[in-house]
Amino acid sequence: MVTRQFPKPAELLELMQFKKPELDARKRRLDAALTIYDLRTIAKRRTPKAAFDYTDGAAEGELSLARARQAFEDVEFHPDVLRPAESVDLSTEILGGPSAMPFGIAPTGFTRLMQTEGETAGAGAAGAAGIPFTLSTLGTTSIEGVKAANPNGRNWFQLYVMRDREISYGLARRAAAAGFDTLQFTVDTPVAGARLRDKRNGFSIPPQLTLGTIINAIPRPWWWYDFLTTPKLEFASLSTTGGTVGELLDAAMDPTISYDDLAIIRDIWPGKIVVKGVQNVADSKRLIDAGVDGIILSNHGGRQLDRAPIPFRLLPDVVREVGRDATVMVDTGIMNGADIVASIALGAKFTLIGRAYLYGLMAGGRQGVDRTIAILRSEIERTMKLLGVSSIAELEPRHVTQLQRLVPVSAPVAAAASAASAPRAARSAGGTAAKTAASSAGKADAAAPRAAKPAASRAKA
Numbered sequence: 001m002v003t004r005q006f007p008k009p010a011e012l013l014e015l016m017q018f019k020k021p022e023l024d025a026r027k028r029r030l031d032a033a034l035t036i037y038d039l040r041t042i043a044k045r046r047t048p049k050a051a052f053d054y055t056d057g058a059a060e061g062e063l064s065l066a067r068a069r070q071a072f073e074d075v076e077f078h079p080d081v082l083r084p085a086e087s088v089d090l091s092t093e094i095l096g097g098p099s100a101m102p103f104g105i106a107p108t109g110f111t112r113l114m115q116t117e118g119e120t121a122g123a124g125a126a127g128a129a130g131i132p133f134t135l136s137t138l139g140t141t142s143i144e145g146v147k148a149a150n151p152n153g154r155n156w157f158q159l160y161v162m163r164d165r166e167i168s169y170g171l172a173r174r175a176a177a178a179g180f181d182t183l184q185f186t187v188d189t190p191v192a193g194a195r196l197r198d199k200r201n202g203f204s205i206p207p208q209l210t211l212g213t214i215i216n217a218i219p220r221p222w223w224w225y226d227f228l229t230t231p232k233l234e235f236a237s238l239s240t241t242g243g244t245v246g247e248l249l250d251a252a253m254d255p256t257i258s259y260d261d262l263a264i265i266r267d268i269w270p271g272k273i274v275v276k277g278v279q280n281v282a283d284s285k286r287l288i289d290a291g292v293d294g295i296i297l298s299n300h301g302g303r304q305l306d307r308a309p310i311p312f313r314l315l316p317d318v319v320r321e322v323g324r325d326a327t328v329m330v331d332t333g334i335m336n337g338a339d340i341v342a343s344i345a346l347g348a349k350f351t352l353i354g355r356a357y358l359y360g361l362m363a364g365g366r367q368g369v370d371r372t373i374a375i376l377r378s379e380i381e382r383t384m385k386l387l388g389v390s391s392i393a394e395l396e397p398r399h400v401t402q403l404q405r406l407v408p409v410s411a412p413v414a415a416a417a418s419a420a421s422a423p424r425a426a427r428s429a430g431g432t433a434a435k436t437a438a439s440s441a442g443k444a445d446a447a448a449p450r451a452a453k454p455a456a457s458r459a460k461a
């Protein structure tokens, strides 16, 4: 039997404590996003289909990306109990410098397409949060513009080595002069992956207006207002002749890049060099032996070879092979701070986020990127506290089990050809030896004729 009474006015009043409404629509929108997937939903609503799909999409059937995200979801954490973790320290050291959290922003091409603030928002937000920002060769803000947006923080530069080598070398020299401390040499793009969404959308650079794009623009007036009232959208470091992203990549990339290029870049670049896009244990070992400062296990966010190995899954084997002291980083599929915690526990020194940052950018410019970082920070912090861990260094493999879904029928044959094709730089131990190998083999000279290519071919890149 329930006893009933008249509601008391004082109690009713207590229930009616309405919060002051948030008048800033952008803040209201962003505060309502509790996860990176929430930011993705807002981003989709606010961004024209072709630009959203260019960002959100991957290659072919998009299996690599889906598998990478699934692998993070298939993690089981093992917490310790009765271990006080009232405050947690998320800071770490990476490539000779500090980072306030164990992740940085990955290089992304054509970022002002997603939202007009582009790389400036990313670099500014990264600087404010104390984490590194990476500018892509295919960026839409200049090297100097990124430095101005993040004058006191860490900026990294991602290099595509192009057919016209001198363009790439020139960019590396400019980034070094602007104080960028780390170079990411991307090696997983001998040719462009098949981004089918871009083909289906007729997406090109610069974007072309069609009846479809105009209809799609109607509910997204702010993006178009930004697009039409801000400086022209173009690559800040390259001149192009236009075309689909795939065509541009194919025109610019050189499928013949090799370890010899790595040795040449070593001579040009004074800071740290990491190789991005490493996808097996043998290459990881060879690169670390060749003296690179670090490797990034990555399949380019699933945008290149579909069904490529899942970088997070490679991590334990790679770390076992190269040792826990080597700088192994990982990206692809990170959508939650817990994904970052799991990666660090399994031996990654650092992680990179691509789309998670871009969803924030599309959802709300600089404030949106701040929100991405805040969401990831709180997820990392909470996961660590729940694990009973109070610093990054305390995370260990025993905290994580990767649950198995896709089981290989047999292990891949260890890169048999690798020994035969082992390049000079790889055979010599240590970075200095790699440098010597390249110059004594006259490879710097070999690059010279390419460097002297006429300006016409440059325009094509």
Ligand SMILES: Cc1cc2nc3c(=O)[nH]c(=O)nc-3n(C[C@H](O)[C@H](O)[C@H](O)COP(=O)(O)O)c2cc1C
Binding pocket: 054, 055, 056, 106, 107, 108, 109, 136, 137, 138, 139, 158, 186, 276, 298, 299, 300, 301, 302, 303, 331, 332, 333, 334, 352, 353, 354, 355, 356, 358
């Ligand atoms: C829109 C977009 C553009 C990208 N452009 C580049 C690029 O120019 N250079 C590069 O090395 N990687 C590029 N990447 C790959 C990212 O650096 C990173 O490896 C990938 O996004 C990680 O996966 P995630 O998006 O699931 O975090 C791009 C990724 C996206 C989503």
